[in-house]
Amino acid sequence: MSFDTFETEAGVIEQAEELLNDGLTVHDCRDAFESLLRDYKKLLKVSRRIVRMSDRSEKGLISARNQIQEQQASLEKAHQELKRLSEHRLRTIVEATPIAIIISRVENGEIIYANAIAGPLMGVETDQLLGRKVTDFYIDPSEKTILMDMLEKDGKVDHYELQVKKSDGTRLWGDISQRYLVFNELPCVLSACNDITHLKEINQAASRFVPAEYLSFLDKESLVDINLGDHVTDEMTVMFSDLRSFTSISEEMTPQQNFNFVNSYLGRVSPVVRDFHGFIVKYLGDGIMAIFPESPDDGVQAGIEKLIQVNLYNEEREKVGRLPIKIGIGVNTGHMMVGMVGEKGRMQGDAFSDNVNLTSRLEGLTKFYDVSFIISAATMDALKDVSKYNIRYLDKVQVKGKMKALDLYEVFDADLPGMRSLKQETLEIYQQAMDHYFAKDFPAAQSLLFNVLQKNPNDKVAWHHLMNTTRHLENGVAETWTGVNVMASK
Numbered sequence: 001m002s003f004d005t006f007e008t009e010a011g012v013i014e015q016a017e018e019l020l021n022d023g024l025t026v027h028d029c030r031d032a033f034e035s036l037l038r039d040y041k042k043l044l045k046v047s048r049r050i051v052r053m054s055d056r057s058e059k060g061l062i063s064a065r066n067q068i069q070e071q072q073a074s075l076e077k078a079h080q081e082l083k084r085l086s087e088h089r090l091r092t093i094v095e096a097t098p099i100a101i102i103i104s105r106v107e108n109g110e111i112i113y114a115n116a117i118a119g120p121l122m123g124v125e126t127d128q129l130l131g132r133k134v135t136d137f138y139i140d141p142s143e144k145t146i147l148m149d150m151l152e153k154d155g156k157v158d159h160y161e162l163q164v165k166k167s168d169g170t171r172l173w174g175d176i177s178q179r180y181l182v183f184n185e186l187p188c189v190l191s192a193c194n195d196i197t198h199l200k201e202i203n204q205a206a207s208r209f210v211p212a213e214y215l216s217f218l219d220k221e222s223l224v225d226i227n228l229g230d231h232v233t234d235e236m237t238v239m240f241s242d243l244r245s246f247t248s249i250s251e252e253m254t255p256q257q258n259f260n261f262v263n264s265y266l267g268r269v270s271p272v273v274r275d276f277h278g279f280i281v282k283y284l285g286d287g288i289m290a291i292f293p294e295s296p297d298d299g300v301q302a303g304i305e306k307l308i309q310v311n312l313y314n315e316e317r318e319k320v321g322r323l324p325i326k327i328g329i330g331v332n333t334g335h336m337m338v339g340m341v342g343e344k345g346r347m348q349g350d351a352f353s354d355n356v357n358l359t360s361r362l363e364g365l366t367k368f369y370d371v372s373f374i375i376s377a378a379t380m381d382a383l384k385d386v387s388k389y390n391i392r393y394l395d396k397v398q399v400k401g402k403m404k405a406l407d408l409y410e411v412f413d414a415d416l417p418g419m420r421s422l423k424q425e426t427l428e429i430y431q432q433a434m435d436h437y438f439a440k441d442f443p444a445a446q447s448l449l450f451n452v453l454q455k456n457p458n459d460k461v462a463w464h465h466l467m468n469t470t471r472h473l474e475n476g477v478a479e480t481w482t483g484v485n486v487m488a489s490k
Helices: 009-021 026-096 143-154 197-207 212-217 246-250 255-275 296-319 354-369 377-382 417-425 427-438 442-455 460-475
Strands: 100-105 111-114 156-165 171-183 186-195 231-243 279-284 287-292 327-343 346-352 373-376 391-398 406-411
Touching: 143 156, 143 171, 171 197, 212 279, 231 255, 231 296, 231 354, 246 255, 255 279, 255 287, 255 296, 279 346, 287 296, 296 327, 296 373, 296 377, 296 406, 327 354, 327 377, 354 373, 354 391, 354 406, 354 460, 373 377, 377 406, 391 427, 391 460, 417 427, 427 442, 427 460, 442 460
Parallel strands: 327 373
Antiparallel strands: 100 111, 100 186, 156 171, 171 186, 231 287, 231 327, 279 287, 327 346, 373 406, 391 406
């Protein structure tokens, strides 16, 4: 029989009666009863202790819960106060900021706050900005998507330049910086806009003196970053171009007419340089010096397009009774230094190297051979696909100041259609004549050149070589003759 647990005193008595019914003696029953009674008292004592502990625990839990609720209420109150102070501080800072500040909702771009400067910047009262969309002021509404993508990616936007419009339609340039923030319990974007319109106008004006392409070439962000001596050394293509007979043309014009004429011409041919990834290093009166750092093809294509623009300009001039103009272009490829020269108070861009000087000589030779466009063998060999162009061998020349002879080529893509067609038709015969000429087979060269001129009597280069061939036939040449045409002047 188990005496482990008893719930009541009656239970103890019931246990005693069971013992008696089992035939136990009174002595046995008394002993058993006393034992049961002791167990009961122990259990009762333990039970009362548990009840007292339970009461204390319940009171403790209630007290702890009340304390937590009080702390939560205090924290919420502190949070609300902190948020109020934070927004008050934010408004104070924003109002004191000397640039326009706008806070807009992330969801739809609605403006929910603007400081006092923002309204006048956009041409309205500040209160009139509230409720409008930020995109209402963008020239290009897609700029908002670009800015949000940058915010999403980097968590911020710093100094993004874009055009915005005022309420009257006036455009201005803004320097925009943005950050995410929570304002009035809403996810928002804080935008700071600095009016840089005047700075942009200054930079645009300055870029007419030092083009953006030149700054990029020197790895500079702005004019203030340029220093005397900044330069790049590399293999590049350089172009010189010049107006022919400008002196005789200018004599018949007033000073103002001279400036108008030169600027009208330069206004047509200068943009071509930029179109083909080049930049103008400097103007040389009516001439141009330009660099093409990426590819020799850029320089050749720009030269062709320049001549096409001159042809179009001549059509306009002829309509008003003015004489057509001619230009000469020389292009060469090689290592050169391009950078800033001068002194602390005055500097400009320039390029240096024998290759640069040689290019100037090539431009001058266009007058001697009566052609429009000459390139060196260095440029010819560097072209990606020579078959794209109309090119023929011109001559072997030793320019003044140089000991080494150069192979020169004429580019005739921009010749007027009739002349270009005839040069293409006679190209093979002309090339054969040149081969015989440099092989000292002057009779064969003379006969072939006659054939070229029968088909194209206005081919000035063919006439030049025919005269030399005839002279050599009559006077003979030395055993050491190589066909090099030595130039006595620049």
